[in-house]
Amino acid sequence: MTKPQRYSAGAMFFHWTIAVLVIWNWRLAENANHAGDRAQAMAIFADHKAIGILILVLTVFRLIWRLTHPVPPLPGNYAPWERILARTTHIVFYVLLLALPIGAWLANSLAGRDIDMFGLFTIPALPVGRNEGLAETIFGIHGTGGEIMIYLIGLHILGALKHTFFDKDGGIFRMLPFGRVGKERSSLR
Template sequence: MTETAKHRYSLAAMLFHWVIAVAVIWNWRLAENAEHAATRSEAIAIFADHKALGITILVLTLGRIAWRLTHKIPPLPANYKTWERVLARTTHLVFYILLIGLPIGGWLANSLAGRSIDMFGLFTMPPLPVGENSALAETIFGIHGTGGEIMVYLVALHILGALKHTFFDRDGGIFRMLPFGKVGGAPARTIEP
């Protein structure tokens, strides 16, 4: 196994990563577009796609977690400082919490509002058996929106970190999650606190 291959994620992990990343950004844009829709019916139609894509993200995330639990992940580069290691692990943990919590929260809020989720016209996700409570639904929708904002900032932080490691530290950061490019290009440095 080459040095680059030892520090690169598997093709399946890459596929999960990039499909989920695109879906999350697309879903954020759907929510933004729905909030600024010209009519209520247009907003409802856009939110229908947002909800279906959210459930799709949940399923993909559960698949990614199953893959990660059954396959070894590459180690972080040796040149990462302690704070970078802690930030990387914390960011990934918060990502997983949001990737699971946001769709479940959205589904729960819709269920409390008495709504099912149409999965792109293919089938319908019924409401969870929680009864109706419109006040609680609105509270959870508010928390869901705040979680979505946190996700956007986390995505930006993740992108900045990947760019820093790729272009400033030159350790091939972004290429760990791509099937091309050199990984581990920077010489190992002493890990500092």
């Protein structure tokens, strides 16, 4: 019995939904940082925070999905450094997808702020007490983590394009429901 070369429909759903939300949230943060006034920035950041919590929830479900559904093996033609880079990138993605929203929730809590979920309900502040200085430090780390996430997305896209168009192993089609996934070539690397 051969292992599937393509990710499951559930994995594709989580991958693409979270990817779109992360990029959208990055753009919201950029827009908020360049807003004309504080009220406009806070309104944009309210959406940014709500989407961050949504990303956190989807990531938890994505991890559960990943643990309960088989993941296709990396193609056999990957060099050892490509295998290490692919695995490391995915681990860092998961860490950031969890740590960024949790860190922002903690920072908001330290600043005494709840998180409004698009006017539908409110996520209360964590019971951590107020500490504006620590909140600002965590927000700074959150911003740096967000920048790392964007660079990592760029690296991920470049890798998918390399494998699809140069190596011709169907890299990007492993995470799409269409397209030709390249034939698995065995390798003893």
